[in-house]
Amino acid sequence: MHCLTNTFMDHSPPWKTGGGLAEYAVAPASLTVARPPEVSAAEGASLPTAASTALQQLKALRVTSFDGSGGGNNNAPKNVLVTAASGGVGHYAVQLAKLAGLHVTATCGARNLGFVRGLGADEVLDYKTPEGARLQSPSGVKYDAVAHCATGTPWSAFAPVLADSATVADVTPGIAATARSFLQKVTLAKQRLVPMILIPKKEEMEWLADMTRQGKLKTVIDSRYPLSRAREAWAKSIEGHATGKIVVEMGDEE
Template identity: 85%
Template sequence: MRSGTGFDLAGEIVELGAGVSDFKPGDKVIAINFPTGGGLAEYAVAPASLTVSRPAEVSAVEGASLPTAASTALQQLKAAGVSSFDGSGSGSGAASTDNGPKNVLVTAASGGVGHYAVQLAKLAGLHVTATCGARNLGFVAGLGADEALDYKTPEGARLHNPSGKRYDAVAHCATGTPWSVFAPVLADRATVVDVTPGLAAAARSLLQKVTFARQRLVPLLVVPKKEEMEWLVELTRQGKLRTVVDSRYPLSRAQEAWAKSIEGHATGKIVVEMGGEEE
């Protein structure tokens, strides 16, 4: 079986390139096929540096969902100053006046990246406020969010949580939120890590950097790392990180899957399957 989500894929090794000795034909693996191509094909070439083993406890669908989305969520939180995911809540960096961020906001928390960010933030022992649509409030609460905001309500649009806590860090997975909305709800030293930055975000980030602003917007350029992929797979194997699949499509309907992904309203991940039974 092969499953894919964009550049991510899970499958079985058919052939090895020259110099590759860590794997053998028949091995079940998870990989990121970037930048040479995508995962939506029956066969794909993936770099060994971005390929990891898939244990039997992790399904192909789970494996295909993890690499980019979960890695993005992890790197978001690290960029915000979180360094420990053992439940202690300790971190390092400018996002906190003490030992790292304590209160974190995750926007678009029911999406592919956001639903991992909520879970990883809870593994870090943080207080998590999550924004999503009304239909997903219970869903993000089930992921561990302490507070959930409907982004279409006045309070949700202002990112104002019921407890009145100010955010030390924001894992920003949505689009179209101006800095003027973030500023009133941020702690004195806070970091907003944006995974969908535009030109305005880049300009503001540069201005804040040169003026030594205490509140910072950080555009995130995700660089996949094999060791992080292995760690995320192990979390999944242990049952500490859950992948929620919004929908599954056969390869013949990959265009529909891509269109639904572009709409931006999926709950969790969208997976394209290449046929066969899930392993």
């Protein structure tokens, strides 16, 4: 969920100072980018955290190019799984993986199967079906990489569907995931779980804004709320069933 901004796009202020749902917030100029006129305020508000997280997630999976060349290097994955693919981060991850030229399998709820296919996913799984719960690709491919945007999925669910040297980039890591990542690192395991922490980068935000300006990356807005109804917006966000982004709009109240 993000506040709607007007002229500038900025990463969320440091967590120590907050300001996520304020009418005014201070952000470092080094992390602020002018919003292109072709990019709406709602799109601009959604890119800095969600799209940046998806971009850094794919880079952690060894994807270095998004020009359709297959990831940009010999170590880039070919078959990628994106979990919670209809959500805020997930719907960007699917699009970016397809821009890289990867084969994408995605999970989501039954009502969003068509939506995720429309984003470009090659195969889509309903996570509530037996196949979806097992994360099993309909074509039987093993995943070289996983852009994990969901919560509560144990490593045991990933292990059977991963290629020998696969990487799972987890944007919502808990204590168990962090511990497993450390253990895999010290034991030199080939299959690796990588806990993700967003590190704001101005050049990435400029690139995402330009991709949006060109129409190559789209932001899907699930719903909009005025600031006076921010409590409702948070409640919907916490439910975890939004399709795309939830936006809180500043300015005129309904």
